[in-house]
Amino acid sequence: MQRRTNIQVSSMIILLSILTILIQFVTYYFFASYIIIWGISLIISLICCHLLLEQSVNYDTCFQYSILTLFISLIIIVLTYFEKDYRLLPFTGAMAGIAFINWFAPLLHCYIRSMIGYGTKIDDFGIFYRNSNIIFYLFYIGVLIYGNFSPNAFPWAYRAIGHEVNVMPFDVISVQIEDYLFGAIPLSNIIIYLLSRIAIFIPYGFGLALLLRHQSRLVKFFSLLVIPFIIEAIQYFTIPARCDIDDLIYALLGGLIGSALFLLSNFLYRIVNGRDFLSHDTEFHFSKNTYHY
Structure with missing residues (x-):
C-alpha cells in the first residue's frame, strides 16, 4: 500500500510539473508583460506546492517538484537562447524570472507552511531548505564566476568601466551622474x-x-568582505579594468541588505512560530558526521 502511495505521489509530481511548465510558457507566449508572466507563474507554482503537501505530507515532494520544473524551464531557456529562429518563443529576461520562480515559489510556500504550521504537521523542513539552497548556491557560484571573470559577460553591467584599476571611491558613479x-x-x-x-x-x-548566526557582529561584518575581496584581488591580476574599489563597497552594502533580510525573516518566524528559523532543524546526519546550519 505504501508503495502504491509513493507511486501516486510521484505521478502527481510529474503531472503538476508538466502542467506548471505548460501554463507558464503559454502565458509567456501570449503576454508581453513581465508582471503577468511572473504573477501567473508564481500563482500556479504555489497552488501546485500546496496540493503536493496536502497529498504527501512531505516537504521532499516540493523539492522534487521544484527540481523538475526548474530543470525543464532551464532546458527551454537554453534551447531558446541559442535558437536562431525566434518565431516560436523569443528569448527575453522574463524566462530567467520563470526559472527563478520555479525554485523560489516552493521554498516560499514551504517556509510559510513551516512558520504557520497549519494543517497536518510536517517535519524535516530543514532538510528541504538545505537541499533547495544547495541548488541555488550552485547556480549562484556559477553566476559569480562567469560574471566576474568572463570578459564578455553581462556587458550591460560594465558599460561604465575604464581601462585600468580604479582605487578612487565613487569615481565611476560620480561620472555617470x-x-x-x-x-x-x-x-x-x-x-x-x-x-x-x-x-x-x-x-x-x-x-x-x-x-554565522551565533558568531559576533564583528566576525559577521568582516565575513561579508571575504568573497568580494577575493574577487577583486583576482580581477586585479586577470581583468584590471574590472577591479574597482566601489565594487567592494557595493558588495558590502548588498551583504548587509541580505543579512537584514535574514534577520527580518527570522523575526517574523519567531513572532508567528515562537522559535527561531531552523532552530530545531539544524542538524543533518550523513554517515558519522553532523552538519550544522
Missing part, C-alpha cells in the same frame, strides 16, 4: 550599474547571516 545631468546617458544606466553590484551579493549576506 554627471553624464546623466548633461543628458549623455539615461537614468537606467545608473540604476543598472548600482543594482547589478548590490543585488548580486544579497544572497551572500543572507547565507552568511544564517551560517
Whole structure:
C-alpha cells in the first residue's frame, strides 16, 4: 500500500510539473508583460506546492517538484537562447524570472507552511531548505564566476568601466551622474550599474547571516568582505579594468541588505512560530558526521 502511495505521489509530481511548465510558457507566449508572466507563474507554482503537501505530507515532494520544473524551464531557456529562429518563443529576461520562480515559489510556500504550521504537521523542513539552497548556491557560484571573470559577460553591467584599476571611491558613479545631468546617458544606466553590484551579493549576506548566526557582529561584518575581496584581488591580476574599489563597497552594502533580510525573516518566524528559523532543524546526519546550519 505504501508503495502504491509513493507511486501516486510521484505521478502527481510529474503531472503538476508538466502542467506548471505548460501554463507558464503559454502565458509567456501570449503576454508581453513581465508582471503577468511572473504573477501567473508564481500563482500556479504555489497552488501546485500546496496540493503536493496536502497529498504527501512531505516537504521532499516540493523539492522534487521544484527540481523538475526548474530543470525543464532551464532546458527551454537554453534551447531558446541559442535558437536562431525566434518565431516560436523569443528569448527575453522574463524566462530567467520563470526559472527563478520555479525554485523560489516552493521554498516560499514551504517556509510559510513551516512558520504557520497549519494543517497536518510536517517535519524535516530543514532538510528541504538545505537541499533547495544547495541548488541555488550552485547556480549562484556559477553566476559569480562567469560574471566576474568572463570578459564578455553581462556587458550591460560594465558599460561604465575604464581601462585600468580604479582605487578612487565613487569615481565611476560620480561620472555617470554627471553624464546623466548633461543628458549623455539615461537614468537606467545608473540604476543598472548600482543594482547589478548590490543585488548580486544579497544572497551572500543572507547565507552568511544564517551560517554565522551565533558568531559576533564583528566576525559577521568582516565575513561579508571575504568573497568580494577575493574577487577583486583576482580581477586585479586577470581583468584590471574590472577591479574597482566601489565594487567592494557595493558588495558590502548588498551583504548587509541580505543579512537584514535574514534577520527580518527570522523575526517574523519567531513572532508567528515562537522559535527561531531552523532552530530545531539544524542538524543533518550523513554517515558519522553532523552538519550544522
